[in-house]
Amino acid sequence: xxxxxxxxxxxxxxxxxxxxxxxxxxxxxxxxxxxxxxxxxxxxxxxxxxxxxxxxxxxxxxxxxxxxxxxxxxxxxxxxxxxx
Amino acid sequence: xxxxxxxxxxxxxxxxxxxxxxxxxxxxxxxxxxxxxxxxxxxxxxxxxxxxxxxxxxxxxxxxxxxxxxxxxxxxxxxxxxxxxxxxxxxxxxxxxxxxxxxxxxxxxxxxxxxxxxxxxxxxxxxxxxxxxxxxxxxxxxxxxxxxxxxxxxxxxxxxxxxxxxxxxxxxxxxxxxxxxxxxxxxxxxxxxxxxxxxxxxxxxxxxxxxxxxxxxxxxxxxxxxxxxxxxxxxxxxxxxxxxxxxxxxxxxxxxxxxxxxxxxxxxxxxxxxxxxxxxxxxxxxxxxxxxxxxxxxxxxxxxxxxxxxxxxxxxxxxxxxxxxxxxxxxxxxxxxxxxxxxxxxxxxxxxxxxxxxxxxxxxxxxxxxxxxxxxxxxxxxxxxxxxxxxxxxxxxxxxxxxxxxxxxxxxxxxx
Numbered sequence: 001x002x003x004x005x006x007x008x009x010x011x012x013x014x015x016x017x018x019x020x021x022x023x024x025x026x027x028x029x030x031x032x033x034x035x036x037x038x039x040x041x042x043x044x045x046x047x048x049x050x051x052x053x054x055x056x057x058x059x060x061x062x063x064x065x066x067x068x069x070x071x072x073x074x075x076x077x078x079x080x081x082x083x084x
Numbered sequence: 085x086x087x088x089x090x091x092x093x094x095x096x097x098x099x100x101x102x103x104x105x106x107x108x109x110x111x112x113x114x115x116x117x118x119x120x121x122x123x124x125x126x127x128x129x130x131x132x133x134x135x136x137x138x139x140x141x142x143x144x145x146x147x148x149x150x151x152x153x154x155x156x157x158x159x160x161x162x163x164x165x166x167x168x169x170x171x172x173x174x175x176x177x178x179x180x181x182x183x184x185x186x187x188x189x190x191x192x193x194x195x196x197x198x199x200x201x202x203x204x205x206x207x208x209x210x211x212x213x214x215x216x217x218x219x220x221x222x223x224x225x226x227x228x229x230x231x232x233x234x235x236x237x238x239x240x241x242x243x244x245x246x247x248x249x250x251x252x253x254x255x256x257x258x259x260x261x262x263x264x265x266x267x268x269x270x271x272x273x274x275x276x277x278x279x280x281x282x283x284x285x286x287x288x289x290x291x292x293x294x295x296x297x298x299x300x301x302x303x304x305x306x307x308x309x310x311x312x313x314x315x316x317x318x319x320x321x322x323x324x325x326x327x328x329x330x331x332x333x334x335x336x337x338x339x340x341x342x343x344x345x346x347x348x349x350x351x352x353x354x355x356x357x358x359x360x361x362x363x364x365x366x367x368x369x370x371x372x373x374x375x376x377x378x379x380x381x382x383x384x385x386x387x388x389x390x391x392x393x394x395x396x397x398x399x400x401x402x403x404x405x406x407x408x409x410x411x412x413x414x415x416x417x418x419x420x421x422x423x424x425x426x427x428x429x430x431x432x433x434x435x436x437x438x439x440x441x442x443x444x445x446x447x448x449x450x451x452x453x454x455x456x457x458x459x460x461x462x463x464x465x466x467x468x469x470x471x472x473x474x475x476x477x478x479x480x481x482x483x484x485x486x487x488x489x490x491x492x493x494x495x496x497x498x499x500x
Contacts, residue, residue, distance in 0.1 A: 040107055043105075
């Protein structure tokens with residue numbers, strides 16, 4: 001089951017020279033900090049000229065879908081996964 | 085130097101990618117669909133779902149009947165394409181002799197690399213380890229290895245699924261030929277299998293002992309290839325990805341839901357399909373001389389199709405649509421409703437090989453198409469559409485694929 005969120009978030013990111021995309025380490029949403037314990041999947045999506053990097057991450061046992069607008073350098077929490 | 089052909093097949097590919105991207109789906113029987121409606125089909129099942137008697141491309145209603153706990157998940161093509169791109173990048177580090185057979189299947193010729201990398205099995209295990217590290221634990225691959233060629237590498241891989249490595253040694257070949265029915269091998273489909281069975285040929289060994297003359301008489305030149313399979317040899321070379329053959333045709337089809345089967349609506353869908361085919365031709369840099377158009381009057385109903393040759397090769401949607409209309413007019417059937425429409429463009433020529441359009445009207449149309457392509461590249465496919473599409477107001481609610489990808493596959497989605 002997916003819960004849509006679609007809210008802007010603050011993100012703590014590391015750019016590694018040997019990684020194809022930045023590593024998301026933590027994000028802040030509604031005043032709470034979430035440490036990313038696992039990056040499950042990263043893929044790109046394109047809307048017109050804008051390329052998004054889509055992250056599926058796990059934090060404290062919860063799963064989140066986070067998206068980086070690479071044009072505007074803005075991070076959004078798109079969805080939260082809940083057990084079906 | 086020994087010949088080593090490797091067949092790599094991703095296990096339950098689309099479902100595995102979904103389980104990797106959505107951890108809450110792991111360990112559950114899931115089915116990946118276009119849209120989770122009863123009329124849709126399931127394109128991939130997870131390993132958990134495969135414990136039930138389900139098969140790929142099974143209708144959703146039947147899959148749910150056979151596997152009551154099945155969770156339906158909408159597919160995300162961009163995830164599969166990205167994963168394929170990543171695993172191909174890994175494979176390129178082993179050899180350039182990689183033939184991309186489909187989005188989740190690859191043939192490799194590692195004959196040259198096997199000796200210095202510890203043998204083909206060591207290469208296969210190393211690839212599996214690299215996949216686990218780079219793609220995640222859910223996305224696994226099975227590798228089949230055979231000196232006898234591609235068909236045998238694929239066969240031995242299939243027998244070692246999932247997440248396995250199978251090696252077929254030359255000395256094991258006679259046993260395999262004796263015990264393998266002809267239909268199990270890639271290259272022998274149900275129709276050829278039926279005809280072989282009618283000739284009393286049931287196993288590959290039977291095929292090997294059948295005369296060339298008989299096989300040639302029954303199957304033409306293909307009969308000689310069949311004989312080779314029967315002898316335990318598939319001489320087909322691995323065609324590296326660097327030598328991708330040009331496309332032979334470009335086509336689209338659409339199955340319409342019952343409420344969209346009115347002929348006038350189907351023609352509007354056909355117009356959109358013609359536009360899609362034309363846009364793809366332009367993107368690939370081809371023009372087409374032959375247009376093929378068809379329809380079905382029911383999902384399982386009879387199909388009608390014809391083709392027409394254009395006076396001048398074209399990559400213009402309006403020209404392709406007009407050709408489709410003339411094709412449909414030539415089919416002596418006037419159905420009350422249409423369940424499926426299809427358009428394809430064949431007999432392709434490179435666009436650059438043609439001179440510029442002679443008449444101003446044609447040049448204007450080229451410029452218009454160029455401008456539309458630029459807008460779509462910049463703002464997405466849904467940014468500019470045909471005026472007739474406005475008449476298809478219910479289309480986005482019922483038929484996917486026309487609107488910008490974000491509508492069907494984008495972030496604003498739920499999982500059923």
